[in-house]
Amino acid sequence: MAKLTDQTRASLRRRSRLVAFGRDAEFSQGFVNVPPFRGSTVLYPDVATLKGRAQRFTYGTRGTPTTDVLCSAWTDLTGAAGTVLLPSGLAAIVVALMTALSAGDHMLMTDSVYAPARAFANKMLRRMGIETTFYDPTIGAEIASLMRPNTKVVFTESPGSETLEIQDIPAIAAAAHGAGACVIMDNTWATPLFFPPHAHGVDMAVEAGTKYLSGHADLLIGLVSANADWFERLHACVHLMAIPAGPEDVFLALRGLRSMELRLREAERQALHLAQWLAARPEVLRVIHPALPDHPGHNLWKRDYSGSSGLFSIVLKPASEAAVAAMLDGFELFGLGYSWGGYESLAVPVDCTATRTATDFKPGGPMVRLSAGLEDIEDLKEDLDRGFKRLRATA
Ligand SMILES: Cc1ncc(COP(=O)(O)O)c(C=O)c1O
Numbered sequence: 001m002a003k004l005t006d007q008t009r010a011s012l013r014r015r016s017r018l019v020a021f022g023r024d025a026e027f028s029q030g031f032v033n034v035p036p037f038r039g040s041t042v043l044y045p046d047v048a049t050l051k052g053r054a055q056r057f058t059y060g061t062r063g064t065p066t067t068d069v070l071c072s073a074w075t076d077l078t079g080a081a082g083t084v085l086l087p088s089g090l091a092a093i094v095v096a097l098m099t100a101l102s103a104g105d106h107m108l109m110t111d112s113v114y115a116p117a118r119a120f121a122n123k124m125l126r127r128m129g130i131e132t133t134f135y136d137p138t139i140g141a142e143i144a145s146l147m148r149p150n151t152k153v154v155f156t157e158s159p160g161s162e163t164l165e166i167q168d169i170p171a172i173a174a175a176a177h178g179a180g181a182c183v184i185m186d187n188t189w190a191t192p193l194f195f196p197p198h199a200h201g202v203d204m205a206v207e208a209g210t211k212y213l214s215g216h217a218d219l220l221i222g223l224v225s226a227n228a229d230w231f232e233r234l235h236a237c238v239h240l241m242a243i244p245a246g247p248e249d250v251f252l253a254l255r256g257l258r259s260m261e262l263r264l265r266e267a268e269r270q271a272l273h274l275a276q277w278l279a280a281r282p283e284v285l286r287v288i289h290p291a292l293p294d295h296p297g298h299n300l301w302k303r304d305y306s307g308s309s310g311l312f313s314i315v316l317k318p319a320s321e322a323a324v325a326a327m328l329d330g331f332e333l334f335g336l337g338y339s340w341g342g343y344e345s346l347a348v349p350v351d352c353t354a355t356r357t358a359t360d361f362k363p364g365g366p367m368v369r370l371s372a373g374l375e376d377i378e379d380l381k382e383d384l385d386r387g388f389k390r391l392r393a394t395a
Contacts, residue, residue: 013191017076019258022069030361036251038065061242070223070254074207078192080225084238085245088179089188089208093117094124096204097153099230099237100182103129105152110167111358112137112160114186118355121155134358137165138297144175151179156202157186158195159297162350162369163361164313166297169304173201182230188212188341193261194226195309195370203230211341212309215256215263219249263343263374267310270380271372276380278314283388285365286315310372311340313350315363316391323394324349324366327387333375334383340371345380347371 004020012020020108022034040060044050057063063071074083086092097120100334101107105243109121111134121132135146137160154176158167173183183203187195191212197205207213209221222245226234245253268291289312290301301308316324334347350369353361372380 014077015261018073018261021073021076021257022254027065034066034069034251034254035068036247037217039064040157043347061244062239063244064247064250066247066250066254067245070250070257073254073257074192074223074225077196078205078225079196079351080205080231080236081228082231083225084234085250086222086224086238086243087245087249088220089206089210089222090114090116090120091243092206092208092224093184093186094232095121095222095238095241095243096184096206096224097125097155098241099122099124099204099234100153100184101128101130102152104150105130106148106150107132107153107155108135108143108146108151109133109155109179109294110135110157110160110165111356112163112165113157114161114351115156115352115355117155117157117186117239134356135388136359137167139172139362141171142166143172144178147175147179147181148305151176151181153162153182153184155184159189159301161186161189161311162313162352164189164290164295164311164368166290166295166300166304167201169197169202169302177201187306189309189311190305190307191260191264191309194309195305198227200304203227204234204263209227209253209256210339212264212267213253213256215260215341215343216252217339217342217344219252221245221253264307264309266374267341267372268308270374270377271308271310271312272385273371273377274370274372274380275312278384281388283317283319283391284314285317286363288313288315309341311369313367313369315367316365318365319391320365320395323391324368326394327391328368330390331383333380334370334387340369342371343374345371345373345375 042057071083156167176183182203184204185197187197187205188208204226207223250359275287278284279287291308335344348369350367
């Protein structure tokens with residue numbers, strides 16, 4: 001590591017880059033990790049430098065050596081022109097929207113969107129004079145028919161984080177760009193490791209780093225990467241708003257980055273194993289996982305994605321609320337809680353039938369979203385099996 005020449009560094013393959021990003025033994029005085037920088041004040045050597053802000057770091061809200069490393073690593077992985085960091089995934093969505101929208105604009109937002117992003121559009125953006133139309137996530141190129149002269153943003157999330165519809169991002173991007181709109185994507189599920197967003201036409205890509213970048217359910221961070229058309233505007237917006245990610249969270253996210261590919265591959269393997277096992281269970285009506293051939297978006301997923309992560313949903317055969325609660329309440333390994341992408345498996349009941357406005361989503365039974373963790377797969381199946389027994393035993 002200490003001996004890595006610039007030439008070798010430039011030729012490294014992705015897995016090696018994940019290990020090497022930003023590490024400089026001389027800078028870190030031999031310690032392996034890039035240290036966390038904390039601070040508000042940055043000192044200047046003289047008045048002329050201070051007045052001209054003529055040095056790399058100028059104030060705590062405007063970046064530190066640690067944030068620089070994480071931003072440049074993410075820029076490399078996503079294939080962007082630049083990246084900014086925010087204190088949560090939702091803040092990253094908000095900043096991307098604030099970058100591209102002004103009063104009087106119109107936005108198209110996928111009906112499968114993460115619910116708090118929908119709430120931001122319906123409550124805050126509406127108050128600011130920005131109108132949102134929700135669209136069928138599977139619309140593809142036909143989105144052109146929904147574009148208005150003032151449509152400035154097409155917001156995508158693929159797959160949807162509860163219902164896992166795969167969107168035809170290249171077709172949507174072509175239609176949006178044809179009408180002069182910006183394409184924003186929530187790419188948290190696939191991460192840039194399984195879906196390089198900008199190569200598929202996305203202008204600004206959001207990642208809730210709280211999930212797989214962290215991998216340990218112990219931090220909150222959001223990242224927005226942007227292509228050359230949008231990075232300057234994104235950068236200006238985030239500095240006007242001054243909402244930096246916390247220094248310890250940036251440090252931990254950078255630590256998580258080193259093992260993200262291995263954790264993601266393992267989550268993918270665990271989730272696929274569980275999905276196939278669940279599909280054969282008599283209590284399960286349907287497994288919703290894009291890597292399974294019966295998923296309606298499977299061919300699109302195969303065309304555009306190089307992997308699937310650990311998050312998927314199941315639809316149970318009709319059962320009472322009490323029976324589903326008995327199943328979930330008694331889990332010993334699957335935790336009951338929001339978020340996902342950590343090392344521990346999670347389960348949450350989900351019901352998006354009431355929130356959808358553009359599509360009529362009728363799963364046919366109660367839905368449960370699962371995030372596969374790193375536990376032994378046999379233990380996870382036994383936990384689920386005991387859960388199914390409680391489901392069957394409760395009226
Ligand atoms: C798809 C998706 N995007 C964004 C977020 C928001 O991330 P955060 O919890 O860091 O605000 C979440 C959180 O669950 C999510 O599932």
